[in-house]
Amino acid sequence: MSAPILIVDDEPAIRRILGAALHRSGWHCDEAGTADAGLTLARRAGCEVVLLDLGLPDRDGLELIPLLKAMGRAVIVLTARDATAEKVAALDLGADDYVTKPFDTEELLARIRTALRHRSGRASERVEVGALAIDLARYQVTLADQPVVLAKREFALLLELARNAGRVITHQALLRAVWGEAHIDDVEYLRVAIRALRRKVESDPAMPTVVINEPGIGYRLNLGG
């Protein structure tokens, strides 16, 4: 039986700190310094979340993502703050989320919790963000108990965000899900629809707290933290 969390990073210092932070929150973890060692540990039963650094000595971390997803592991990528393209690539390959180095421990823990929740399938049915409630089974949206009337695309967009509540979804993924493959580059559509959506689901559309923007990457339904 392996620990539920696996850290794959070639820097021993980072591994040690991460291990200490996770331990403090009551999680056990395994550590690996190379991609191959990481894959071996990830294959063991009981591994649920992999914290994956992309700059590994033996292989590009991006290559590992599809392999880990095929094993059914949640993947949270650790990246540098200016690596926008890398983040998008990781998400498009199936990574569940990313955390920017140097990271805030609390944020990392929140992301791990979200990833675990989605993995266990408990994220469906009903999502609540502040005063907004989305019933995924009945296709109902209420704001402070008042029903919200959404246009078709707005609803599809909110649904996509709610199904992945707490996780960032790339622009392209949102465009693909709502507008179809032909429009994955029409970021403008998305900006306009998000703006319309915010007008309806935010308590204060000028200071949104529900739909959060990740600059250059995508949107996230904010579950707090």
Added chain:
Amino acid sequence: MNGNRPSPEALLKAARAEARGKLKILLGAAPGVGKTFEMLREGADLLRSGADVVVGVVETHGRADTQALVAPFALLPRRVIHHGAHTLEEFDLDAMLTRRPQVALIDEFAHSNAPGCRHAKRWQDVEELRDAGIDVITTLNIQHVESLNDVVASFTHVRVRETVPDACLEDAEIEVVDLPPDELIARLKAGKVYVPHEASRALGHFFSRANLSALRELALRRAAQAVDRQMLEQLRASGAAGQFAAGERIVVALGDQPGGEQLVRAAKRLADSWAAPWSVVTVETPHSATLDEAARQRIAAALELGAVLGAAIATIPAVDIAAGLADYARELRATTLVLGKSPGLPRFGHRRGVVVDRLSRELAEVTLHLVPLAPTRHARTGTIRQPLPWAGFGAGVLAIALTTLACVLLQRWVGSKPVDLLYIVPVVAVATRYGLRSALLTSVMAALAYNFFFLPPLYQFTISDPQNLVTFLVLTATGILVANLAGRLRRGERTGARVAIENAAIAGFGQQLASVSDAAGTAAIVATAVHELLGARTMVLMRDDDVLRAVAGEPAIVELDAIDDAAAGWVFERGEVSGRGSGTLNASDWQFHPLASALGVHAVLALSKADASVPLAAAQRTMFTTIKGQAALAFERIRLEREMRDLAVLRQRDKLRAALLSSIGHDLRTPLAALVAASGELAATSPDSPALQTLLGEARRLRRFFDDLIEMTRIEAGALEVRCEPVDLTDAVVGAAHDLRAELAGRQLVLDVPPALPLVLADPRLLHHILINLVGNAAKFSPDQAAITLRGERLSNQVRLVVLDEGPGLPPGEPDQLFERFTQASGSDRTGGSGLGLAIVKGFASAMGLTVEASNRTGGGAQFAIIWPADLIRRGSA
């Protein structure tokens, strides 16, 4: 095919157009439609939206309503020029260049400047303003457009001498100031149109209803054409012009009759409206050799006009016009052949009708386009009056004397009957050698000698027998026929030989050029070739670090004076001919020609003749144009080769620098990340330890400095990657607030971005960092509890995102200095940063094409505005 790739020329053109000032032409059909009024109104609109607008020249003609419109503008004083007894006031170009406003209003685009100004024409002034990056709004009447000059004159019977080249209109935004003819006539009658006194009668005719309607139609059409053309340019730049490549191809055939320039202009209009490539050609036949100098100059001038208007030009050697044209048209795959149609009956021996018939038979798939040419009083086609061929006459007399002697001797053996045939020999011989006139004289003498010596009655000039009369006529006719034939053959040979020599010279020149690989060698070859062709003192000037230097000279390099330098500099700037005999700086002793290609002016050719008044001879002109073209191509090739080499070096250096940056970035960042995480972890386990809190705070600060340093290095290395996409400013603001929520805890953050704000183009990552820096900066320099506001707003032609704080405001001094590196507002020890924050803001902003402004708020506090110009705002997305 590479049909979808943007052509480099189109991209270059677009890039060059971007840096230049924009030109807007308010085009009118006639004086009095309200162009000046409209120009001032647009200027006033710009003024209100905050632009710096200066009036360069406005002709108000004393009209009160127009004068009232001028009031709000800064007026540039006119330059006073004393010309003889007159005092003239002209537009002051240098004052405007010094004043350097955003927009200049310049009335009457087609105006001719007084002598003593830098340029002969006002449109040249405007071009210079645009080169300096100043936008210009100007006014123009349709009859002043070069290519429409003939058309307008043909129905108004008023020819204007002040014309503006079509090229000026091509990249301009053209707006037609339209007024229906009836209203214009009503305005004219009400005295609302300014008409100079002396011209009022002529203009009465000009302002007829029919004329005005025609002019109006021309103006509207020209404007539509400009729009078409600009669209096409854009398509070319975006690489979508594949379907235009295989369209029409026009060949214009110049004849020796007057009106060639008219023909070229007509063809230019055709080529413009079809966006077709076109060429202007002349056929050099044996007949051409007999043309007088005026006719040759005329053809050369028409060819040159074609070159100026953008056509390819060529001279085709051929035995006759129809054959030459047919071959050329087929070779070029021409779709349309444009020919002139002279008025009146075709002249004897010219047989233009025959040419057209033959062409239409031989070129079944080509459209023949006949342009009627207006009759002109002077300028008749002339042939050279050749001197009397005395040598031929002498030879004729001698030949006849010898023949007669031979006949007399022969008569003893064969009788007098067959000797008449013998007389054909001297006629043919003289005809072949000396031409028609000598042959005619010889045949007359032959007939007379035969009559005198052999026909009864002997030794008298009388003819009794009708048979003898026939003999006499046959001799004469034979002489004429043979002389004609031989003459043609000889001239054909001469033309062919001359063209062959020219071609050989050009080919040799080309080979010489290909054999050198440096600019100095090329310059030397060019100087020698031009000197040999024209016999003029020749120099080639090139620019080296902005200093103009003669690199080659034939026979020698001589010192140039200040005027020459200015004229040569002008050619470099503008790519136009200057100096002696041109419209610019013609006080110089030299004439300067650009050696230019699509990449710009590579070198300047300077010519000076002892007798400078002699223009280039027609035959030399075509050759000279060809040499210039080849030389320019050679210079271009050398420049491209050098740029390729430089680029390779640069790439290598960039690669190194990028590798260094990323390795330093990685090596330093990793231990820093561990340091921050470790101190965070420690601080979390014992939140009460002040030492651990300090450790965490300092570790974070170190990390921020380091990130700043890396970004600044990137900006300065030009290694910043910018990927712009449509961005909602609400998103940007929310993203920044979200990231800063820890730092801003307990502080009021006001996000005031109206939902109706349009999307703007920006790189989301860079914009995010700008906002983080600006908001962080605001927090740093204002009291702990003071609110920070992020406000989005739309002004007339820009979108602004402003960060406002309630701190002490900006330190004294130039606000712009804040954006320099390592500048910090004083007394900031407690919250100090790397001093790079604002420099990074500015670097990121300019990488995206944005500007940042810092100022003090009226109620206290500072504000920093990020400004999107109109072209980075997405329309209709609000």
